Amino acid sequence: MNHALPARQTLLADLATLADCARAEGFACIAARREHGAQSVDIPGPQVAILLQGRKQVSSATQLLAFEPGDLFLTTRACRIDVINTPDAASGLYLTAVIPLCAEVLEAARLLWAEPLPQPGQALARLPIEEFATALPLWRQALAEGRYAEARLVLAGMVVTLCRRGHGSLLLPPEPTLATQVQALVADQPERDWQSRDLEQALSLSGATLRRRLAAERTSLRQLIVEARLARAMELLYTTRWPLKTVAARVGYRSARSFSQRFQQRYGLDPARIGNQLPD
Structure with a gap:
């Protein structure tokens, strides 16, 4: 048996x-x-x-x-x-x-x-x-x-x-990167209207140094903020049954439509396809 x-x-x-x-x-x-x-x-x-x-x-x-x-x-x-x-x-x-x-x-x-x-x-x-x-x-x-x-x-x-x-x-300990630190800060408060000065203060870096180091890591502040927000959005889409407009607001988007467009551009996936959302 x-x-x-x-x-x-x-x-x-x-x-x-x-x-x-x-x-x-x-x-x-x-x-x-x-x-x-x-x-x-x-x-x-x-x-x-x-x-x-x-x-x-x-x-x-x-x-x-x-x-x-x-x-x-x-x-x-x-x-x-x-x-x-x-x-x-x-x-x-x-x-x-x-x-x-x-x-x-x-x-x-x-x-x-x-x-x-x-x-x-x-x-x-x-x-x-x-x-x-x-x-x-x-x-x-x-x-x-x-x-x-x-x-x-x-x-x-x-x-x-x-x-x-x-x-x-x-x-193997991961190699620390500035990009990882930026994404972690944004992921903690994805709904915040993040500006360069906020991250400069949090990381104790000048704006020029922040941009230069991120460029050396082949990324940018704008890209990191977008990716951290969308990664958090994907987590919420999988772990809650919130409507899209609620998820969008929780990660800093005022418009569910613009959020859906950006999400689809990033992941090749319409966020509604996950299918967890309850009716508004």
Whole structure:
């Protein structure tokens, strides 16, 4: 008798309950109700995503991966991907639990490793959830009980396990960039009317220095503000059922139409295609 499928279904059902857990932090449940694709989606850093319902296809410049419920989607470093998300035929829902591997988790894993770094491996990987059938319930229970230090400790152990299996990029500290700092500031307050002087003050830089350093990183202040706002908008479109005009306002757009146009230009996706919005 094959017990693998029932065990997988039980674990997925257990993880799915976190979507309604008021005390859960450090993860997001991404939902969609229509099939859709998005281009050039930036993943800001290491994360683990667990497909709970539906199907997912991911492609980068060098990799093409397909996921089904019970697959773990590992991103070992910042990257840009194209995705196609397909809801489950029976439930009509696409659902993924995304767990960003925060700086505290990664630093703890580096301390636990205490030996030469392993090979970096690929940026993207597909793994069966059964490989973490012990760790994930412990993580979920700690989150549900508000024991966030214990939850991070479980994730640090998972990172060490992943590195043993050839995903050493997780232990490589990211190179700090000014662009990353700018995007983090904007992402915290995407509705704010950000001006250069605001960021100059926050970063203790002159306007000329800010522009020069961003140019050296092949970007601009305007581009970073737009991308940070749209990335936050994508998160809201997946994690809430707000109407488009509400999402647009939350990320600094006065017009839902101009927001939709800019979003489609950036991702090749009409934001309404995600299908979560309730009627206005």
